[in-house]
Amino acid sequence: MPTEKEQTIEELQQGLPITIVADGQFSDSLKPLLAQLEMWINFQALKADWYGNEDLILSFDFTLVRSLEEKIQQITEVSVESWVVESGYAYHYESSCLTTIAFIAVDDLVQGGVGIEQAIKARLTAVANAIALKHGLLALE
Template sequence: MLEDIEGLTVEQLQQSLPITIGADPRFSKSLKPLLRQLEMWINFQALKADWYGDDNFILSFDFTLVRSLEEKQLTADSWVVETGYAYHYESSNLTTIAFIAIDDLVRDGAGIEQEIKARLTAVANTIAVQHGLLALE
């Protein structure tokens, strides 16, 4: 996998990462640096846990920060909904789409970044453990 990333620009590298993090379009664009930092952090955690050891088996995650899960009107039969996050895992292509809610974190005020990280890893670890991968720290 490392051979595949040589010569890529930072933008191309971010687009090719297995774990991406974005935000609902209604959020300020000033969140972009935080989103990139979180994205690099979680991909590095996955690299350390050897999630990318087999090029034929790489889980991908598409995380989106949203204000609340209620606004997404998720159908319970295809989504797993927990406090603060919801996700849908598609086993046929090893892809997970997830929403991370932040309204409650903003209200509480402290440790927002750590709580977002906890929600990201909770989703990622739930899927990874199903496949015998090490949990992220």
């Protein structure tokens, strides 16, 4: 019979709780970076013991977008009240299913030109930590 930790690892392999994709405006050449970021943030969550309680597995669906303006227009058509919009990212947390949908903007990072990957990581963790804080989980580094 598998241990609790082995079961958790098996469940993670079936589908990672934190996913990162890019919207249709990006080329497929971004896929290796997206996979790397996805593995990185899921590993950070594992290190912070976010998966220790099976009843509290937070899931995040991140989408990289060029700019938030277009997405904010779509969001406000639905319901702006349930979305948190910050500089560089916007997210909606659905507490009933522990799921967060988030958009991470990259155009402003590309214009800066340096440290793009680190800046994306900072935005990913900012969203994840905002939700984790609500549940008393350790912050990601």
